[in-house]
Amino acid sequence: MNTARTVLKFSFAAPLALALAACGGGADGELESDAIEAIAAPDGTNWGETVTVSDEDGYILGNPDAPLKLIEYASHTCGACANFSQTGKPSIKEYVATGVVSFEQRNLVRDPIDLTIATLVRCGADANVQALSDQAWGNFNEIMGAAQANGAQLEIANELPGDQRLGEFARITGLTEFFAARGLSRAQQSACLADVETIETIRTNSSTQAEELNILATPTFILNGRKLDVNQWRDLEPILQRAGARSE
Template sequence: MTTPRRLLLASLTAPLALALSACSDSSEGGEIAEGEAIAPIAAPDGQEWTDIVTVSEYDGYVLGNPDAPIKVIEYGSLTCGACAVFAQNGAEPLKEDYVSTGVVSFELRNQVHNVFDMTLARLTRCSAPESFHALSDQVWANFDTIMAGAQEGGQALQAAGEPPEGQLYIAIAEAAGFFEFFAARGISRDQGAACLADTASIQAIGERSDEQSEELGVTGTPTFFINGSKLDGISWDVLEPALQRAGARTE
């Protein structure tokens, strides 16, 4: 199990290095089978598929048609530079060109590697489910700022010593500047602190990360699956052709 104290000791020594260590290579995936082209599927009246989010049994946040015939899953770390690159280059076309058609859904699941990661994962869950993808994308869009805050926060926490019981994640967010970052995006400090005081929910995120990574063979981030098959590659240049082979195309 991913325990916070073990993660704290590992995380505070060199937070910026986490941007690299969190992105270790996943085991190789396979080819995505070619399918027939699938016609667009209409969203419910008055809605767009890109505004609809449901939470899966894996605690992933599914953007788009929950019954889409092509299901994309990403295991991502909010302290992973490669995940940030994908979010900056691939998230928008994935949503606008594919999720919007109702043919593809996009489920984001957290794989956590350190206490900063766990803190961020809980804060992105601190509002309505519809905000989860946008908040995660904001973290990745401002990756250098987030990691600089982790660097400074790690040093401050080392100097301050162990925080009081139940205050670990609040102390991390305070030291790393996460409260200010999320407050500028609609989550007040009080709201964020209340979420981070719920240590059981944060522990559950870490436990799910460990269990699912073992179950599915996820050894690094980002890792993508299309309809249950692991994709061999982490870039949009690899994911888009795989989506088209699976049927997300017009003919």
């Protein structure tokens, strides 16, 4: 079997048709606690710039030992995720700065463009993953519009060998130019988008975790192991506060 030719193929029709829809929520369960005192970062550091990679291949912003661990399963082609990135993420960073809350971003891969962006945001430094993701979500309509407008070209590109496919997706949708303008050279991008093993790991982690945790939609939020039945910041923030979080 030619692995480079056979892995990572998707159908474009259904996922991209759903890309502009709100994408759902999770289960139930909340935590109750008195206010938790702020936790100082180690000397010379601050929690807002501290990034670690979890065992589940998520990117944790903040204190990795925070008493409140918030996880988001997100898709780069989910309109509700884009909305949360713009409306909730700035406030999340205020909670992260206290050391009481950490925020971990994990992938739930929905379609080829999602996988392409997930690969590109990981292409540079770990510290830049969430920032690049937020910038991509901030340009959600432009990116998805390009994908929708070039569906026929994307279907053709979908037949390319696996080590060429995502690079062509990026070119067709303007993602190559988008990320080049944000510090990822074309050579970096080409290498990352041809790394079939790493790309397949992203997709496999997504599908395995979705099955194990029953993640059915994006964004799905998990707080200290409990799935939350919310997908907007206005509903999530009160849960964090009842759990003991306070922003500075």
